[in-house]
Amino acid sequence: MMARTIGVVPGTSALLGLLAAAATMPPAAASAPGQERAAIEGDAERGAALFEDYTCYGCHGYTGETGRGPRLNPPRLPQRQFIGYLRNPPNPRQMPPYRQADVSDRKLADIYAFLTSLPPASPDAEDIPVLREILQEVR
Numbered sequence: 708m709m710a711r712t713i714g715v716v717p718g719t720s721a722l723l724g725l726l727a728a729a730a731t732m733p734p735a736a737a738s739a740p741g742q743e744r745a746a747i748e749g750d751a752e753r754g755a756a757l758f759e760d761y762t763c764y765g766c767h768g769y770t771g772e773t774g775r776g777p778r779l780n781p782p783r784l785p786q787r788q789f790i791g792y793l794r795n796p797p798n799p800r801q802m803p804p805y806r807q808a809d810v811s812d813r814k815l816a817d818i819y820a821f822l823t824s825l826p827p828a829s830p831d832a833e834d835i836p837v838l839r840e841i842l843q844e845v846r
């Protein structure tokens with residue numbers, strides 16, 4: 708019953724997950740098959756340059772893995788929701804909005820392609836036993 712409801716409104720369920728600000732949500736949950744509506748074909752190489760031009764790297768790191776913003780590698784959201792998030796982020800004082808007038812859907816699709824082209828993210832330090840021990844010692 709529940710699963711059926713979610714299946715009918717995939718966009719809404721993904722958005723609710725986002726609003727819950729579940730930064731720790733596993734990436735697979737947001738990219739279930741069938742959720743991707745007519746994605747724009749992006750160009751990863753152009754996206755890499757745009758990721759710098761629009762200073763995303765300043766808060767998310769050059770590989771989307773570091774900085775004060777959440778990890779973007781791998782992207783947690785399907786492309787459409789990713790673009791929607793950038794247009795209207797829930798906390799605009801933390802994550803600046805990128806309006807249509809400033810950056811087109813195509814450019815955001817390029818950035819998305821760049822993020823999905825990155826090699827898998829390295830594990831968190833807390834997930835590597837020897838590093839976790841060191842972290843516990845210094846805390």
Ligand code: HEC
Pocket residue numbers: 728730758761762763764765766767775776777778779783784789792793797798801802803805818
């Ligand atoms: C000034 C710092 C800053 C810049 C610049 C910035 N971001 Fe963010 N971004 C953040 C922060 C902080 C969050 C988390 C906001 C929150 O939790 O509400 C975030 C969240 C996000 C999210 C949601 C991630 C998730 O898994 O929930 C995406 C996607 C994202 N940013 C992409 C981008 C892209 C692409 C760019 C460049 C076009 C960019 N950001 C530029 C700080 C930034």
